Amino acid sequence: MINVFLLLGSNLGDRQTYLSKAIDHIERDIAPVILKSSVYKTQSWGRSDQPDYLNQVIMLSTDKPAQKILADILAIEKALGRERLEKWGSRTIDIDILFYGDDIICEADLTVPHPHLHKRGFTLEPLAEIAPRLHHPVLNKTVTDLKNDLADTLNIKKL
Numbered sequence: 001m002i003n004v005f006l007l008l009g010s011n012l013g014d015r016q017t018y019l020s021k022a023i024d025h026i027e028r029d030i031a032p033v034i035l036k037s038s039v040y041k042t043q044s045w046g047r048s049d050q051p052d053y054l055n056q057v058i059m060l061s062t063d064k065p066a067q068k069i070l071a072d073i074l075a076i077e078k079a080l081g082r083e084r085l086e087k088w089g090s091r092t093i094d095i096d097i098l099f100y101g102d103d104i105i106c107e108a109d110l111t112v113p114h115p116h117l118h119k120r121g122f123t124l125e126p127l128a129e130i131a132p133r134l135h136h137p138v139l140n141k142t143v144t145d146l147k148n149d150l151a152d153t154l155n156i157k158k159l
Contacts, residue, residue: 037126
């Protein structure tokens, strides 16, 4: 079994409900959730003119291949009303694969570890809550080290 860390985010509609529904779908379609962080309210990253996000990190343990998880995640996002109209646009739900075990994946449609996770407080804060000693296989640092080195100054509030 492989530990998979996912980041959930929502900044449209009933954000908390979208996070909960995403977790329900993930548990039904991919694997049971083993750990989940608190929910964090964060400013929009990449585009400051959008509503604040609710973000949460969850950990699964599964034997599904990363590409299958990606396909399942995209189907869940679509089922929950996600529309991909613009890069970093507002969304009902966004689900990113942060880590797939210790694997390093560089494919056209999937890069793992997530290529931006070390730059984003809204990712590192909830990730550090549930996996502070998790090792980044490319950057050779723990999540805590990455969080401590973070230059991101966006406001992040634990709910």
